[in-house]
Amino acid sequence: xxxxxxxxxxxxxxxxxxxxxxxxxxxxxxxxxxxxxxxxxxxxxxxxxxxxxxxxxxxxxxxxxxxxxxxxxxxxxxxxxxxxxxxxxxxxxxxxxxxxxxxxxxxxxxxxxxxxxxxxxxxxxxxxxxxxxxxxxxxxxxxxxxxxxxxxxxxxxxxxxxxxxxxxxxxxxxxxxxxxxxxxxxxxxxxxxxxxxxxxxxxxxxxxxxxxxxxxxxxxxxxxxxxxxxxxxxxxxxxxxxxxxxxxxxxxxxxxxxxxxxxxxxxxxxxxxxxxxxxxxxxxxxxxxxxxxxxxxxxxxxxxxxxxxxxxxxxxxxxxxxxxxxxxxxxxxxxxxxxxxxxxxxxxxxxxxxxxxxxxxxxxxxxxxxxxxxxxxxxxxxxxxxxxxxxxxxxxxxxxxxxxxxxxxxxxxxxxxxxxxxxxxxxxxxxxxxxxxxxxxxxxxxxxxxx
Amino acid sequence: xxxxxxxxxxxxxxxxxxxxxxxxxxxxxxxxxxxxxxxxxxxxxxxxxxxxxxxxxxxxxxxxxxxxxxxxxxxxxxxxxxxxxxxxxxxxxxxxxxxxxxxxxxxxxxxxxxxxxxxxxxxxxxxxxxxxxxxxxxxxxxxxxxxxxxxxxxxxxxxxxxxxxxxxxxxxxxxxxxxxxxxxxxxxxxxxxxxxxxxxxxxxxxxxxxxxxxxxxxxxxxxxxxxxxxxxxxxxxxxxxxxxxxxxxxxxxxxxxxxxxxxxxxxxxxxxxxxxxxxxxxxxxxxxxxxxxxxxxxxxxxxxxxxxxxxxxxxxxxxxxxxxxxxxxxxxxxxxxxxxxxxxxxxxxxxxxxxxxxxxxxxxxxxxxxxxxxxxxxxxxxxxxxxxxxxxxxxxxxxxxxxxxxxx
Numbered sequence: 001x002x003x004x005x006x007x008x009x010x011x012x013x014x015x016x017x018x019x020x021x022x023x024x025x026x027x028x029x030x031x032x033x034x035x036x037x038x039x040x041x042x043x044x045x046x047x048x049x050x051x052x053x054x055x056x057x058x059x060x061x062x063x064x065x066x067x068x069x070x071x072x073x074x075x076x077x078x079x080x081x082x083x084x085x086x087x088x089x090x091x092x093x094x095x096x097x098x099x100x101x102x103x104x105x106x107x108x109x110x111x112x113x114x115x116x117x118x119x120x121x122x123x124x125x126x127x128x129x130x131x132x133x134x135x136x137x138x139x140x141x142x143x144x145x146x147x148x149x150x151x152x153x154x155x156x157x158x159x160x161x162x163x164x165x166x167x168x169x170x171x172x173x174x175x176x177x178x179x180x181x182x183x184x185x186x187x188x189x190x191x192x193x194x195x196x197x198x199x200x201x202x203x204x205x206x207x208x209x210x211x212x213x214x215x216x217x218x219x220x221x222x223x224x225x226x227x228x229x230x231x232x233x234x235x236x237x238x239x240x241x242x243x244x245x246x247x248x249x250x251x252x253x254x255x256x257x258x259x260x261x262x263x264x265x266x267x268x269x270x271x272x273x274x275x276x277x278x279x280x281x282x283x284x285x286x287x288x289x290x291x292x293x294x295x296x297x298x299x300x301x302x303x304x305x306x307x308x309x310x311x312x313x314x315x316x317x318x319x320x321x322x323x324x325x326x327x328x329x330x331x332x333x334x335x336x337x338x339x340x341x342x343x344x345x346x347x348x349x350x351x352x353x354x355x356x357x358x359x360x361x362x363x364x365x366x367x368x369x370x371x372x373x374x375x376x377x378x379x380x381x382x383x384x385x386x387x388x389x390x391x392x393x394x395x396x397x398x399x400x401x402x403x404x405x406x407x408x409x410x411x412x413x414x415x416x417x418x419x420x421x422x423x424x425x426x427x428x429x430x431x432x433x434x435x436x437x438x439x440x441x442x443x444x445x446x447x448x449x450x451x
Numbered sequence: 452x453x454x455x456x457x458x459x460x461x462x463x464x465x466x467x468x469x470x471x472x473x474x475x476x477x478x479x480x481x482x483x484x485x486x487x488x489x490x491x492x493x494x495x496x497x498x499x500x501x502x503x504x505x506x507x508x509x510x511x512x513x514x515x516x517x518x519x520x521x522x523x524x525x526x527x528x529x530x531x532x533x534x535x536x537x538x539x540x541x542x543x544x545x546x547x548x549x550x551x552x553x554x555x556x557x558x559x560x561x562x563x564x565x566x567x568x569x570x571x572x573x574x575x576x577x578x579x580x581x582x583x584x585x586x587x588x589x590x591x592x593x594x595x596x597x598x599x600x601x602x603x604x605x606x607x608x609x610x611x612x613x614x615x616x617x618x619x620x621x622x623x624x625x626x627x628x629x630x631x632x633x634x635x636x637x638x639x640x641x642x643x644x645x646x647x648x649x650x651x652x653x654x655x656x657x658x659x660x661x662x663x664x665x666x667x668x669x670x671x672x673x674x675x676x677x678x679x680x681x682x683x684x685x686x687x688x689x690x691x692x693x694x695x696x697x698x699x700x701x702x703x704x705x706x707x708x709x710x711x712x713x714x715x716x717x718x719x720x721x722x723x724x725x726x727x728x729x730x731x732x733x734x735x736x737x738x739x740x741x742x743x744x745x746x747x748x749x750x751x752x753x754x755x756x757x758x759x760x761x762x763x764x765x766x767x768x769x770x771x772x773x774x775x776x777x778x779x780x781x782x783x784x785x786x787x788x789x790x791x792x793x794x795x796x797x798x799x800x801x802x803x804x805x806x807x808x809x810x811x812x813x814x815x816x817x818x819x820x821x822x823x824x825x826x827x828x829x830x831x832x833x834x835x836x837x838x839x840x841x842x843x844x845x846x847x848x849x850x851x852x853x854x855x856x857x858x859x
Binding site: 099103227230235242244245247249252258262265266273274277394416419420423424426427429430437438441442444 | 730
């Protein structure tokens with residue numbers, strides 16, 4: 001089973017005193033500060049912390065059980081869902097014993113809520129993805145039913161993986177809402193919603209608009225966006241074909257089971273050949289049934305690929321945020337430029353640009369000098385404000401790019417490491433399958449030789 | 452499954468007898484019913500049609516070859532020899548070297564029949580003649596006529612629908628050659644049939660047609676009446692004793708039929724699996740083009756899957772060419788022993804007929820056992836080799852995948 005990081009122990013620093021309202025003001029910079037403080041020192045797997053942290057606590061997180069529940073949903077209709085038990089253990093520094101500190105049940109929708117929150121508050125971070133909501137890329141043996149025990153089991157592992165990834169992320173692990181997710185069963189949903197994060201979320205339409213109209217995005221982000229598109233496409237293709245390959249392989253193995261039956265029937269009419277045939281038939285049955293475990297193992301490989309398929313989407317989200325910010329900046333700059341121009345025209349009396357005032361002036365007569373003065377004053381104020389805003393937007397934008405790119409580099413290393421591990425484990429699976437095949441056929445051959 | 456247009460045969464001149472090896476030393480791929488399992492260069496000769504150097508013998512593997520398939524099939528043949536109840540073999544017959552002959556009237560194929568024997572019935576120790584299918588058919592008829600109390604091995608199908616099967620394709624000719632070889636070997640093994648004078652002539656005469664014409668007129672009517680009387684004395688009209696054998700043959704043929712269907716189904720599934728694999732491998736290549744550090748590992752996996760695909764193709768080809776035809780021939784063989792006929796029984800001949808048929812059945816059972824042992828062991832071998840090839844491919848890629856990990 002693949003874990004997010006090789007060791008289960010993570011350092012979790014709950015954000016101590018900050019009121020949740022703190023999140024409202026200047027998100028990126030606040031987070032940036034925190035991140036700056038510990039970035040150089042903290043790496044996954046590393047136990048050291050800087051002086052910014054209050055406690056040195058090692059934590060183990062596991063999603064240990066899944067349970068079917070029935071309850072009433074928002075529309076007061078009965079529904080069946082699966083709840084997952086999350087257990088958090090703290091590992092005592094001295095003797096390495098772990099003590100259960102928290103244990104609560106969460107359902108998939110709560111995980112989704114957590115993730116959506118993280119997406120809004122950490123737009124510069126490649127936020128780890130959740131396991132799929134519905135079973136996709138299935139081959140015929142697996143059911144696409146969410147209640148299917150195999151699917152539930154794989155989802156349990158996927159959810160645990162998600163929590164471990166968040167917990168091992170140098171920035172995300174410090175989030176209070178995340179901490180509460182692990183520790184506060186009741187009222188957590190309300191707490192999250194109170195942050196008002198849904199309001200802060202960028203509208204899809206706005207983001208789409210920005211993508212099309214942004215003029216000068218950072219080239220690295222443009223390239224990254226292309227990469228994530230292509231990665232998504234190639235992994236989807238790979239998963240689809242792999243599912244078909246699994247399907248066919250299943251067929252090949254299972255048909256061999258028929259040999260078992262016919263050899264048995266045939267052995268009944270033979271004298272000397274009977275025993276050899278019978279026992280060979282038994283090996284054919286073993287061969288046919290061995291495929292179930294083999295393909296079960298391969299599903300884990302598919303899950304590892306799927307995680308990175310969904311990570312591609314997270315990458316794209318960061319790129320989109322950059323485009324949005326850049327577009328916002330460009331719009332603000334454009335707006336400022338136009339106001340400056342208006343001001344200049346009013347001051348010098350030349351009318352180069354169209355304005356409503358200009359029109360009404362033409363229609364209803366020129367305004368008084370006092371009126372004009374007033375308007376210039378207003379504009380000058382707006383310009384001054386605009387310049388301030390532009391400055392801070394610029395700063396924000398640069399901070400974002402810097403922090404986002406740092407996380408992207410971290411992500412790239414993680415991806416290369418994880419996928420290499422996945423390929424190795426896949427090769428090991430294939431080797432094991434080949435060895436089993438050789439074993440079975442060698443046994444069968446020996447039986448045949450005794451015919 | 453062999454792609455591409457069927458290869459045409461070439462004609463060459465006569466071969467020197469000295470070039471031909473002693474069958475025991477050479478023809479592992481001939482006699483091993485399981486077929487040509489190892490594609491090592493030495494064993495390619497079975498498919499050679501005159502292009503190859505004459506020195507390369509038709510069965511060409513010296514006993515000391517290291518390839519596991521040939522040594523195991525060698526072992527099988529040695530066991531075969533041991534099973535012939537202490538008889539020392541003094542007659543060896545091989546069918547090989549198919550050649551196409553184009554004449555004005557027709558085009559046909561001849562096979563070289565090589566005979567080595569120390570028997571007094573043979574004037575020379577070695578013979579090499581060319582025969583076509585017609586000649587085999589004639590031989591079989593003659594044997595049935597002259598040895599009515601014995602079971603005569605079957606020949607491969609006489610008629611092929613033109614346009615559906617290419618009579619001159621490499622595959623077809625090779626399948627037929629193997630069947631004809633089997634036919635002659637079964638006669639050779641038979642203690643009575645192998646001494647039949649027609650068989651002797653078939654193996655030795657330079658001009659078989661002359662002999663055929665000579666014998667025709669005389670024997671025709673006699674032959675027919677004998678056949679008429681004795682034809683019915685095959686198994687069907689026998690009482691209880693042979694009824695059991697008849698039942699056995701029925702079930703046996705049924706089971707073989709089932710096995711044939713299963714084998715076909717497996718090959719079909721394997722081919723479909725192969726189709727998917729051929730799409731699967733290249734996707735890793737496509738992915739590799741997007742990546743930096745992962746490019747080599749991904750490309751490696753792609754190549755690996757490609758190798759496994761090739762190994763699988765070889766497996767399906769082998770099963771199609773070696774396993775299925777032999778299986779089907781056995782179905783035909785057991786069918787051919789159930790000749791229905793209603794004829795008046797001739798009481799005084801009954802005893803003689805019973806004994807011969809019984810002896811033949813026993814011999815048939817014995818040979819059947821060995822043939823199937825070889826066939827099924829061959830099938831197991833092919834699968835083992837397939838997995839060994841795949842294993843090697845995946846094991847060789849592990850260091851490549853792990854490489855950069857340490858470098859980091």
